[in-house]
Amino acid sequence: MIKRIFAGMICIAVTVMILCGTFLIGILYDCFDNLIYTELQNQAYFITNGIASDGDAYLNRIIQSENRITLIRPDGSVSFDSEYDAESMDNHLDREEVQKAFASGEGKSVRYSDTIGTQTLYYAKKMDNGSVLRVAAEMDSVWVLVLGVVQPMIFVLICTAFIAAILSQVTAKRIVRPINNIDLSNPEFDEPYEELAPLVQKIRTQNSRIQEQIQELRRKRAEFSIITENMSEGILIVDKKTEILSYNSAALRFLDVTEEDAARSRSVLEVNRNESIRIAVEQALKGMNCEQLMTAGEMCYLIAANPVFHGDGISGVIIIILDVTEKEKREQLRREFTSNVSHELKTPLTTIYGIADMLCGGIVKPEDTKGFSETIRNESHRMMLLIDDIIKLSHLDEAGSDTERYPLNLLAMAKNVADRLSYTAEKAGVTVAVKGIDAVIEGIPAVIEEMLYNLTDNAIKYNRRNGNVTIIVMEENGQACFSVEDTGIGIPKEEQERVFERFYRADKSHSRKIGGTGLGLSIVKHGAALHKAAVTLESSEGRGTKVSVVFHPCV
Amino acid sequence: MRNRFDEMQEKLHVEMIKMGALCEDAITCAVKALLDGDTTMIQKAFAAERAIDEKEREIEAFCMQLLLRQQPVARDLRVISSALKMISDMERIGDQAADIAEITKYTGNSPDFGKMHIKEMAIAAVKMVTDSINSFVKSDTNAAKCVIMEDDKVDALFIQVKSELIRLIAESPGKGEYCIDVMMIAKYLERIGDHATNIAEWVEYAVTGVHRTEEENV
Numbered sequence: 001m002i003k004r005i006f007a008g009m010i011c012i013a014v015t016v017m018i019l020c021g022t023f024l025i026g027i028l029y030d031c032f033d034n035l036i037y038t039e040l041q042n043q044a045y046f047i048t049n050g051i052a053s054d055g056d057a058y059l060n061r062i063i064q065s066e067n068r069i070t071l072i073r074p075d076g077s078v079s080f081d082s083e084y085d086a087e088s089m090d091n092h093l094d095r096e097e098v099q100k101a102f103a104s105g106e107g108k109s110v111r112y113s114d115t116i117g118t119q120t121l122y123y124a125k126k127m128d129n130g131s132v133l134r135v136a137a138e139m140d141s142v143w144v145l146v147l148g149v150v151q152p153m154i155f156v157l158i159c160t161a162f163i164a165a166i167l168s169q170v171t172a173k174r175i176v177r178p179i180n181n182i183d184l185s186n187p188e189f190d191e192p193y194e195e196l197a198p199l200v201q202k203i204r205t206q207n208s209r210i211q212e213q214i215q216e217l218r219r220k221r222a223e224f225s226i227i228t229e230n231m232s233e234g235i236l237i238v239d240k241k242t243e244i245l246s247y248n249s250a251a252l253r254f255l256d257v258t259e260e261d262a263a264r265s266r267s268v269l270e271v272n273r274n275e276s277i278r279i280a281v282e283q284a285l286k287g288m289n290c291e292q293l294m295t296a297g298e299m300c301y302l303i304a305a306n307p308v309f310h311g312d313g314i315s316g317v318i319i320i321i322l323d324v325t326e327k328e329k330r331e332q333l334r335r336e337f338t339s340n341v342s343h344e345l346k347t348p349l350t351t352i353y354g355i356a357d358m359l360c361g362g363i364v365k366p367e368d369t370k371g372f373s374e375t376i377r378n379e380s381h382r383m384m385l386l387i388d389d390i391i392k393l394s395h396l397d398e399a400g401s402d403t404e405r406y407p408l409n410l411l412a413m414a415k416n417v418a419d420r421l422s423y424t425a426e427k428a429g430v431t432v433a434v435k436g437i438d439a440v441i442e443g444i445p446a447v448i449e450e451m452l453y454n455l456t457d458n459a460i461k462y463n464r465r466n467g468n469v470t471i472i473v474m475e476e477n478g479q480a481c482f483s484v485e486d487t488g489i490g491i492p493k494e495e496q497e498r499v500f501e502r503f504y505r506a507d508k509s510h511s512r513k514i515g516g517t518g519l520g521l522s523i524v525k526h527g528a529a530l531h532k533a534a535v536t537l538e539s540s541e542g543r544g545t546k547v548s549v550v551f552h553p554c555v
Numbered sequence: 556m557r558n559r560f561d562e563m564q565e566k567l568h569v570e571m572i573k574m575g576a577l578c579e580d581a582i583t584c585a586v587k588a589l590l591d592g593d594t595t596m597i598q599k600a601f602a603a604e605r606a607i608d609e610k611e612r613e614i615e616a617f618c619m620q621l622l623l624r625q626q627p628v629a630r631d632l633r634v635i636s637s638a639l640k641m642i643s644d645m646e647r648i649g650d651q652a653a654d655i656a657e658i659t660k661y662t663g664n665s666p667d668f669g670k671m672h673i674k675e676m677a678i679a680a681v682k683m684v685t686d687s688i689n690s691f692v693k694s695d696t697n698a699a700k701c702v703i704m705e706d707d708k709v710d711a712l713f714i715q716v717k718s719e720l721i722r723l724i725a726e727s728p729g730k731g732e733y734c735i736d737v738m739m740i741a742k743y744l745e746r747i748g749d750h751a752t753n754i755a756e757w758v759e760y761a762v763t764g765v766h767r768t769e770e771e772n773v
Contacts, residue, residue, distance in 0.1 A: 242569055267569045270692045273576035
């Protein structure tokens with residue numbers, strides 16, 4: 001803007017100066033003309049007077065005059081000339097000024113001589129004796145005059161242009177400064193010029209609209225980040241060049257990257273180039289939804305990549321990362337359980353089927369029939385026990401807090417269980433003792449009894465001859481608890497974690513002989529969970545095992 | 556123009572990461588097959604190797620395109636030329652991983668295996684490959700230096716495995732074939748370590764403009 005104003009002003013200044021100069025020259029030139037004529041007139045007057053008084057001798061005297069003086073007879077022939085030989089000059093009657101003088105007493109004319117670039121001014125006056133006196137002065141023509149003036153003119157022009165430049169610079173700046181000083185961020189600013197009022201008004205409305213939009217965007221952004229930050233799922237938004245556009249902290253945690261790494265990375269593959277992510281992103285960029293499992297150490301993540309369609313192409317990918325470690329673990333357990341169950345059920349069935357086949361084929365001697373049928377009974381009994389346990393387990397799995405609970409006396413229940421198992425204990429040569437105080441808890445009777453039974457049964461089974469089993473019921477800090485302690489074979493340290501798993505057996509070689517389904521401790525664990533009780537197991541190999549169940553105080 | 560070049564360079568970077576990740580996959584699968592006897596991993600290693608070959612050609616063509624069309628200079632040229640060198644190292648890593656997987660088919664699991672240091676060696680080699688790709692991804696010269704140092708460890712392990720194998724052959728000459736197979740694996744692992752070192756060196760070159768070999772010559 002300053003440039004435009006400056007250029008405009010300079011243009012105007014220069015044009016004005018040129019025009020002024022031209023006019024000035026014109027006017028001056030006219031003035032010169034008149035001045036010379038007046039001078040010529042005066043001289044002619046003097047000469048006329050001089051001739052009148054002195055005659056031709058006067059003419060010879062003034063021959064030194066700078067102006068050319070010519071005397072023309074009435075017939076046109078020249079009688080005197082101050083510069084040329086009068087006799088050789090031609091008739092002057094055809095000259096304009098002479099004609100005019102003869103006609104009206106005086107006349108003037110101008111004649112240009114291009115060859116020498118001058119003009120000659122003539123003034124003719126009719127004298128009393130009838131001849132005409134002509135005085136001529138030479139002067140430079142307009143162009144020569146102009147040429148002479150041009151040099152100083154240009155000098156002046158440059159000077160004035162320079163001054164004009166400085167002035168216009170200052171002026172332009174002064175005009176523009178208030179515009180530059182407008183504070184757009186301040187909604188109450190005043191317009192410096194009234195011509196700017198509509199523009200300023202427009203800017204004002206736009207400003208307020210922009211402010212609103214910024215607020216709106218900020219709010220949306222905050223909303224978005226609140227939502228994503230509070231999600232347990234990780235979110236990554238990636239553009240079609242795999243550049244990370246957005247992420248939440250869960251995603252960073254899952255992918256095990258620091259915030260700055262993620263912020264600095266250009267591509268999601270820089271953050272994590274795991275095969276699953278690579279495939280997921282690639283597939284999604286081809287426009288297909290893709291789910292991949294990614295294992296990182298102990299953890300297991302589900303990566304779901306969805307393409308983002310925008311317009312007629314894919315503009316990016318949204319990647320959602322879910323922590324499915326727990327789910328996968330449970331899935332694994334379920335798979336194991338199913339295969340274990342089928343295996344456990346199949347073993348007795350195979351035996352039964354084999355024997356039945358033999359009986360059918362009639363290849364069994366009558367005296368062996370008893371032994372075989374005993375095996376069939378035992379095996380089917382085992383199967384029934386197994387199915388019973390599985391049913392119990394699935395009941396426990398399903399049973400929620402809605403099952404009715406009663407106040408139970410743990411000591412009485414323990415005694416009852418010990419009674420029921422006294423025959424088994426006697427057979428195994430193990431003494432069972434119940435000690436402790438009356439402790440009362442709220443619970444599901446069948447489940448608590450089952451827990452006690454299983455624990456005591458295990459304690460008897462995995463005991464040595466003449467061993468002891470002690471059931472202790474007590475109350476500590478308002479927490480009822482019972483423990484079953486034996487003096488048996490114990491459980492190796494590395495297996496103590498696993499004995500609560502379904503079908504897991506610490507001592508695999510003996511389990512068939514001892515019987516049992518491998519589900520006992522699992523039922524204990526589930527029962528305890530149902531009562532929000534904690535199960536702890538202490539065991540040292542060869543010396544015995546102690547399982548304690550601590551109930552939280554009744555609310 | 557510059558913008559477009561940046562974009563293409565970015566694409567090159569991403570493709571290189573993909574190829575590096577494939578290398579990691581190949582060697583990880585091969586080592587898993589070797590250590591855990593997981594035979595499904597053998598096929599995966601082969602698949603990764605084929606993918607690596609394909610990627611190498613792709614990146615090579617892309618680099619040529621960049622060189623011819625954009626005529627890069629200075630740092631840009633270094634990045635592209637080092638990329639060209641790196642992909643051949645990566646390709647070799649892929650090949651050797653596939654070779655290891657191939658041999659694993661025949662060696663099977665043997666009780667002698669656990670007694671040797673080949674497991675440590677395999678783990679160290681995999682770590683070197685992962686670290687060298689990491690140093691490339693992050694253009695991290697410090698990580699690259701670490702990888703170069705690590706190579707000595709793998710070399711030392713190689714010598715150790717070699718002497719263990721010599722002893723084993725001396726003790727039971729019947730295991731000759733097995734020992735030679737393990738020797739090959741050890742050699743491949745050692746070579747993989749060297750290639751990882753090369754990659755790290757090229758990362759250094761791309762960033763600093765000085766390659767180790769030049770430095771040593773000066």
